[in-house]
Amino acid sequence: MSPKTIVSILCALPLLAFASEKPIKVFILAGDEMVLEQGVIEGRTEGIQEDFYPNAEATPGEEKKHVTCSVYQGNYSADADYEAMKPVVTSLVELGDQRTKRTDPKKRGRVPVPMIPFPAEAMKDGYTTVLRGWLTVKEAGQYELHPGEGDSAFNLTTLDGKEVYGRGIGEARARITAVTLEPKKRYLFRTVFFKQVGHAFRLPQTLLPGTLETVVAENPEYAFLKNGNGEWVTRDDVVLYDAHPIHNNTEAPAHPLRVATDVRIGPDAGEMMGVDLMLGQRLGDAYDERVMILRFGVRNNIWFERGSRDLSHDFRPPSSGGGADHGGSWDIIHFNFGVWDATYRDASSKYFSGYNITSVEDFEKNLRTLVAKMKKTGATLVWGSTTPVWDGEEGRRNGDEDAYNKVAEKVMRENGVIINDLNAEVRRQGFPKSDNVHSVGNLAAKVTETVLGALAQRENPTKPLPRVLFIGDSITGSYWEGVNKALDGKAYVCKNPGNGEDTWNGLERMDEWLDLDRYLLNGQSYMELTDAVKKALSDELERIYPGDSGPGAELAGLVWFQGIADGKWDSKAASYETNLANLIRDLRKDLGAPGLPVVVGTLAKCGGPMNPNQQKVFDAQMAVGDPEKYPDFANNVISIDTRPMCREVSPGGRDPYQGNAESYLEIGKAMGDAMKRLLEKDR
DSSP states (O other): HHHHHHHHHOOOTTTOOOOOOOOOEEEEEEEEEEGOOEEEOOOSOOOOOOOSSSSSSOOOOOOTTTTEEEEESSSSTTTTTTTOOOOOEEEEEEOOOOOEESOTSOOOOOEEEEOOOOOOOGSTEEEEEEEEEEEESSSEEEEEEEEEOGGOEEEEEEETTTTEEEOOOTOOOEEEOOEEEOOOEEEEEEEESSOOOOSSSEEEEEOOSSSSSHHHHGGGGGGBBBBBTTOOOOEEEEEEOOOOOOTTTTTTEEEESSSOOOOSGGGEEEEOOOOHHHHHHHHHHSSOOOOEEEEEOOOSSSSSSOOOTTTTTTTOOGOOOOOOOOSSSSSSSOOOOOHHHHSSOOSTTTTTTTSSOOOOOHHHHHHHHHHHHTTTTEEEEEEOOOOOOEEEEEEOOOOOHHHHHHHHHHHHHHTTOOOHHHHHHHHHTTOOOOOOOOOOOHHHHHHHHHHHHHEEEEEEEESSOOOOEOOOOOHHHHHHHHHHHHHHTTTTHHHHHHHOSSSHHHHHHHHOOOHHHHHSSSSSHHHHHHHHHHHHHTTTHHHHSSTOOOOOOOOOOOOEEEEEGGGOHHHHHHHEEEHHHHHHHHHHHHTTOTTOOOOEEEEOOTTTTTOOOHHHHHHHHTTOOTTTTTGGGGGEEEEEEEEEGSSSOOOOSSSTTOOOHHHHHHHHHHHHHHHHHHHHHHH
């Protein structure tokens, strides 16, 4: 680890609280969900999957989770021989998490099953309770025994006669000795309670292979990711900014590069990490200037699906060709504004439009101008009413959305605009459930129904598919993907790039948003990406770096990591190489960065062979890094073969690298090192 890294770790400065005389170096990390957190951090299990038995060998009628409980006369004494003493009472008790059962086999839902209780004597003073039983684990590995919770955690527990857990009354912490266990083998344990008895008993497996906790504990190269107190480190000179309008629909600013991010994707919830960690570390070490990783990626809206964005459609670059017919215009424009207009803004905010909130009078004037622009397209217009906005705080009161919706209704009726009352739909579903303006429920079905109704009334819709444009803020972003899926095969659906924000922003950008050719010639994600990068390098930089954007920013490189969805289709896999080469050239052109250094991370498949289409995508990703095949990419494009980063044992995951944190550390490191080599050639 370089001295620069050590200094940046030790300096606990506020975010960007230091100035720089040089522009910020911006590196794009773009693709599908592979650019987001995928690696498992937690190095231990919950310890609830283990079984307990009352016998050393399996016996007929034996039930799991039951052990023998013996209660002895007298308070606990270290000198007492509880193996020789005769108990006052002996019975079976239940250990571990409480079981549940179905009440009706034809219906969902389960109810708790009452646990077999301890004998009455075990609950009284003047007695000592001892548990004896056998435990088993499902996986080989290192484990810790955690018997009891609360007052029942004061106990002494042995495994095969050796102490593995001990906590005397008054001791703040338990003495725990990890043990190595084999699966399906029964191990004899004994627990003597010093205070109260309890059913809780956990047996977490520790040092899970492939988790970040384990990698950092076992590999000295990554030990620097924890400080002297055992806490994950952050870097203030390197920041991560999520630029995707769905993944970061609140447009939160950049944050210092950090190890762990709390991810919520179905049952895969928990702290995770990604390639950005070591990519940022490597690039941060390479520059004296501040570094921004501008990340552009989003997860699939169906949590268990993989492959959120493809290169054939979503990221389709202009050179790959757009729609066959560029004539005509939009058939339907569904738009909404209001949440940003009604939300209080400080005068120092980038979004301050001359008022803390947009007045109702200005809101009406702005809507009239916006509607007039949209009507010129000849499209059928659909207005989505402003969804609920909370009252705000004392001195920072938000506007009344009812007042905004009242004038909006007036404007829409005067102009023959269909009104889709989203405000009423939100409240019909029982939302909002919090002060968060995004607490709106699921609006996709209502919007889909309204759009289909408008299309049915359209006399001469565009062939082969009518064109539908959505314009709006993050509320639109919350339902757009669901609507897009519902309209698949029924309409060509697009959305304005980024967040539409307030009506003032709409006045500035409406002409750009209505430009049909932009959508026909570019994939939606391609437009979103170029839009996000351009904003980050110019007028949005102050918002991304609050209070200290310094002398500006400059684009320094692109890292591309994507391909899951393309590997599922014959046509997408076949065209991947052409599309990827076009993507590199077109991004350089559209971002005004000829010769922009590009690193392509190939997509491996750990744990088994690739299918033919996955192999085509992999080969295409390697091909663009071949200077003989692409002379114009010589010394400015490097492809990384990530297959060596696969590991035999992993914590498990639906991603290609099976959640292995070491794989993502190695991939991020390789990406950073490759980028450094390209930059050194430039110098």
